[in-house]
Amino acid sequence: MEYFIESGAKKWEVVLGLEVHAQISSKSKLFSGASTDWGAEPNSQVELVDCGMPGALPVINKYCVDQAILTGLSLNAKINKMSIFDRKNYFYPDLPQGYQISQFEFPIVGNGYLLIDDNGKEKKIGITRLHLEQDAGKSLHDQDIENSYIDLNRSGCALMEIVSEPDMRSPTEAAEYVRKLRSILRYIGSCDGNMERGNLRADVNVSVRTKGQPLGTRCEIKNVNSIKFIQQAIKYEAKRQVDIIENGDTVLQETRLFDPNKGETRSMRGKEESHDYRYFPDPDLPPLLITDKTINLLKDTLPELPDERKNRFMNEFKLSSYDAEVLVNDKETANFFEQVVANRDVKLVVSWITGELFSYLKINEKNILDCGVSSTKLGELIDLIADETISNRQAKEIFHDYLGSSQNAKTFVKEKGLVQVSDMGEIEKLANSVLQENPKMVDEYKQGKDKLFGFFVGQVMKVSKGKANPKIVNEILKKKLDS
């Protein structure tokens, strides 16, 4: 979708590139055996390397390497058979070694891409590289008036830094990119994508230009940790840059922070204050060598990825691109859908999952795994709609109560006395009384006010207390009014 910032006669294009930091879901850290469990007592998950003790040495966690390779493969990327770990040197209290072990010149994963949905069309977003690095610890400044505290539980956790090309042109595209990347990571299980915990966070590079011009000076917004904030930050930052240029000034290359409370970005440090990290190969770690055999073995373990699954859903279930996208985005939702849809009406199932179930999850702030709704539970209810035991409308009315109960659909519906009336004679009686009570309307309808048909249906449903089978109500009314 086209996105421009219009200012006077000029249309400004926004150019976006993202660096996403994804924490690898591994039991232990990138170079130590310390646990990565979330929420543990501060400094309780720290080994010698993680706190930079004298003589401590890093030893690579093979599982993390495999996860990086899997991620690379699922991003259609080149796996580099030789990569190098480098030391990135800077002083900070939450960086115990005085350097971060990262990859600089030779990352483990090279060029790749992913596809985002651009209003039903696919757009390719280039991936420049993916590299492995250690996370830093956490400085806590709010525990004491005089002192800062440091928690090293996160120190040394494995991160994948995934760098995109500057291929995005709108906040929506950036959001789609992160959503898609997150979806892929969750499909293969290399990262849980939990943005609230900071397990997935993005540095956003923003620049603006009038179309066709060379790239403008970019600002990097650090550590934005929700998709909503990413969009807000981009909107604010792009506008800020346009305003600067329109005022005849120049944008300065700098690192900025997004303040979600104020919805604005502000300068963290300028280019001239940027560190000289003095990268050099870490002599404690030999080059990381990956064989074709390893790559092929891992390739064989790759699950069906969101794009493939979407295509399959569109072919197999004849879903629209939109519905398929909504369903495959989250792996668990897609699994749930497949369980429910087996031997059931596809349209009914799609509408119930993307409509009623999603809204139920949203209201209850739950996800499909922890909401307690099994595929059988939803399936049985849909079955009662399909065999016309109850109407769709009835089902919607009882949906939340039904999910809260432990009864199966048949029993629940029976006990509520909700069984749908499909008896022609009974419905005809109701229809007759409705028509008799509204002679004026009947006249108007007969003179061509077709819209009133819905009114009659509604009235019959109402007097039946919602129990009448709407299909039969329709048939009978049509017969009576149109004859």
Next chain:
Amino acid sequence: MTNFSNLKISSAIKGLKNKDFTSLELTEFFIKKIEENKNLNCFITNTFDKAILMAKSSDKKIQRDENIRELEGVPIGMKDLFCTDGVRTTAGSKMLENFIPFYESTVSNNLWNAGAVMLGKTNMDEFAMGSANTTSYFGNVLNPLNPNLGTNDLVPGGSSGGSAAAVASGLCLASTGSDTGGSIRQPASFCGLVGLKPTYGRCSRFGMVAFASSLDQAGPITHTVEDAALMLQCMSGFDTKDSTSSKKRTPNYLDFKKFNVRGKKIGIPKEYLIDGLNSDIKKVWDEGIGWFSSSGAKIVDISLPHTKSALPTYYIIAPAEASANLARYDGVRYGYRQSGKDLRDLYQKTRRTGFGKEVKRRLMIGTYVLSAGYYDAYYLKALKVRKLISKDFEDAFNGCDLIFTPTTPNVAFPIGEKQTDPIEMYLNDVLTVPASLAGLPAISIPSGYNKENLPVGLQIIGKPFDEISVLGAANLIENARGF
């Protein structure tokens, strides 16, 4: 009390097994000697209580004749670079003056598991940076071999100066050293001892306070070649905690006794006949060449064309790595801290006062050569030259089995000399550094004396992992030299 001063490990093992004496007797003898020779300043920390416990436990095993290990009851000195669980480990620096590790280095652990007894932690140049043991925060070490006693005290060499002086003065049976550019071989040479730097990767670096990770290698300082083999047998071996430690099987180093020099080619590199080479040392070198040829070895002239670039290469790579390795000493988590008005001030004050002059000089050099704009001209170039130096050796070893050179250009010099110009001090390493850069095994073997009766050591450099030939050739000199 029996005088155990000149006892060899091999004789001590026999004596202990024969129950001629106990480990406790040995240990108490050395404790007394250490106390009598405090003026030499060989030890930073004594661990006498621990030594007595260890000796008693060894005696018990010997008494019962059960599970007697390779070095059962053998009292040794441990260079204060090896972290020892519960025993202060300073690396010769104020920065770690009160640092007590809660973990044990692999090398020291291997020795204790072999039954060795720890008398104490030996003095050393601060963070192993020095060639005279004059940079230690805990004071100079005196060379016990001073024929002009009362005039000028001589340096023992460095950085393993305390380890060498302790063995030379009979304060322990053997000691551990670490060699980055000559720190085992040079003090061994200055003190008339055997000093062996194994192939890089033979001994684990885990728990050894790092100076320059791609060069650091532990090794023994002993009276005899056999003792060196006995020590290395216990010190070396693959360690999962050190990614650079070699998986090569540890041979039986005592097989050096089977080494036959007949028909072997001994390479004499013309580049080692440097301008500043002391004429007495040259004489001993020539004598040594004579011993080899009269034993049936073939003497071949070889060339190591990049030798003259080795010292400058070393003094770029080692400080570069050190600048990162020593970044962790920041006053935040452990070790020396000098508070400041803010974080930056704390860092600056801590590092300004916690490190000595030579360490700071090397950290400055290291930071400089890695800086943006200088990296290519210095660090990157040094890496390339290092490859050429390795290639020199590879080529040379196509035409010879061992390389035979002096260990140092000069004998031990008086304390206070070579203190004004750091380059003069660095020149001490000119003949030891090339083998370090190439990661090759090299030994210094006492081979003669100069006119003032100061010991002269010669160096034998071997092919990667061929410690046995290196020890075998050293053994030939040991037998031929006539003292």
